[in-house]
Amino acid sequence: MQMIQAIRASIAIVVSRWVATVLRWTGRAGTSLPGLVATRISPQLVHRLLRQLDTCVLVTGTNGKTTTTEYLHALLSQDADRWLVNRGGANLLQGLLAALLTVSDARGRLRIRRAVLEVDEATLPLIAQSAHPRLVVLTNVMRDQLDRYGEIDQTLALLNRGLSDPSVTLVANADDPLCAALAEGRMDTVLYGFSSEVATPGCPDGVRDGAFCLKCGAELTYAGYFYGQFGMYECGHCGFGRVEPHFTGRVSSCDGFRQLEVEEVARRTSIQYSVALGLSGLYNAYNLLAAVAAARTLGVAPDRLNEGVARFSPPIGRMQVFPGDPESVLALIKNPAGANSVLRALIQDPREMAVCFAINDQDADGRDVSWLWDVDVEDFVATVTCQRFYCAGTRAADMALRLAYAGVPRERVTVLAALDDVTGIACGGQVQVLYVLSTYTALHPLAERLPRRLGLRRMVSEEVHA
């Protein structure tokens, strides 16, 4: 039996390497396909490879996994050190395997024995044993739009199973009551959160997932909040509440450069340092803070954090800026909580903007588009200076309706027939930025097309000159 499994693993490695080579030739590298093929041939292979890791760090949670993983990988990869990472949100078994195969020799031995891996919540319990993580980073627990039915309960059960080994250090978001409830009572927990001084006083509106105490079911009260369910919560019934985090963050701005100020408390002494924050949006500050907490726990010195962050390149479609006239910014939206944090970042942008929503309904996007109605579009359209709205993707009309019912006059909403038309959006003279908010399957096509907006402009101006 052992023998057969070993043979299958070898075949899987050979075949998947061949697939990866073909993909490289055809210019389609970076997909999970080699991993998918290898998993089919040898379901055990991923576990064989994971078991060889000396140090494994897993990043999981509903939103922010990909960006946090990239940040952490950048912080850990000091000059001589090499860490394996899975990029682009390939966080299911086949994605993990595809990443592991890139550093495996033909006999299935890993050349790199340290890894930072983004893992889907449902995949975590499947690999927790073989990966035997030194550290698990839990970003947040929110409602995803996929299979909405009773989902939060299910997600929490999956996470509990994935974290059942008490020796694993959990790095968790203290501001999220669902995260904190999962962290409570563990042997080794590192908490991060934002400074209560920057919280908005009062109780957040429309909180659903963190509204009730996981310990006793009573309604939580908030002294203040950051966004969504993140804040200074307390249960009046059983006493469960936010505890002071070990890593407390706040965002400061100096000469236009945004910084994450961190206060780290360990053994009753506290140190302070600041880290450059490349991405806009409070949710990205949370992602960096999570990565800093994890990196510090793994022994990265505070004075090396900034050179680490300098290596960071944002994952595709996370407030990705494309030059042009005006410039365009691509952002992934995939569930109400994530979309709300992106919209909040847009509200912070004082520039006059046009906004395009690209909504697809493939499996990876979520086939049910009900979630669009859970996004706080009303607040957004009432606050932001937006001249025109565009809707693209297979569910463009659903999004257009959503905007119309949020109070946008219908004549200001344009439904685009095809995703390609996004490149042709001609913003009026006073528009300074085009934001393109996209679901998962439209993200890569848009990232390919948006640079052409620049080309289009250039071509037009060249014609004028000629």
Add this chain to the structure above:
Amino acid sequence: MTRAIKVAHLFPELLNLYADQGNLAVLCQRGARRDVSVEVVPVRLGDPLQLGDFDLLLLGGGSDREQAVVARELFRYADDIKAGIELELPVLAVCGGYQLLGQYYELPDGTRIPGLGAVDVVTKAGPANQRLIGNVAITWDHGSARDHNTVVGFENHGGRTFHDYNALGKVIRGHGNNGVDGKEGIVYKGVIGTYIHGPLLPKNPHVADFLLQRALRYRGHPDHLDDLDDGLEWLAHGTVLRMLSIKTGDQGVTI
């Protein structure tokens, strides 16, 4: 004179799994554009429910845990709700709310979780991991929709529901009440029960107007509603029909 109706949104803090506020936004705006003021009153857990104040009840769906809490709360009003329905009180019940209106929900082991018993509808849990999920299109012949004789949306339910009333429509594509008898939803007096969300009303403006008219009549107002420009609504409606390979003509879908 402005016509006014009042809608009770039952337990919004628990029953909002499928974006019911979308349904409410549609009722309010379609009302306002015809000079019908639609007031929505959220009825939260522990609030008294004065059924006589309302012209329409909206009952959404939640997770199993949330729905059990709601069932316990609503039992106090079961008789009132049943009496209201017999007097043509309009109700829109979606997903879990639809099941809740019925006699019981039967678990795989035969245990029956009692519902409100307001209508003679029963639901049985389907086989594990065999939820009925996907885009759905059904026929529509209840209102004055002229060239629109379909209702579209998304369904996602484990329960199989059975009854002998009129269906909301016949299943064209999708599963409907139980995946077996070709019926989707229920229409009984002023009650519309359905598994269709998405939410239901934005892409189905004819159903929204049907409910508004029922509520206006219930309150004793004239029920005339002017036509609106529903270009976007029918575009979104047509997207689902096209995705389901259903051809439409001038007279709507040929069924």
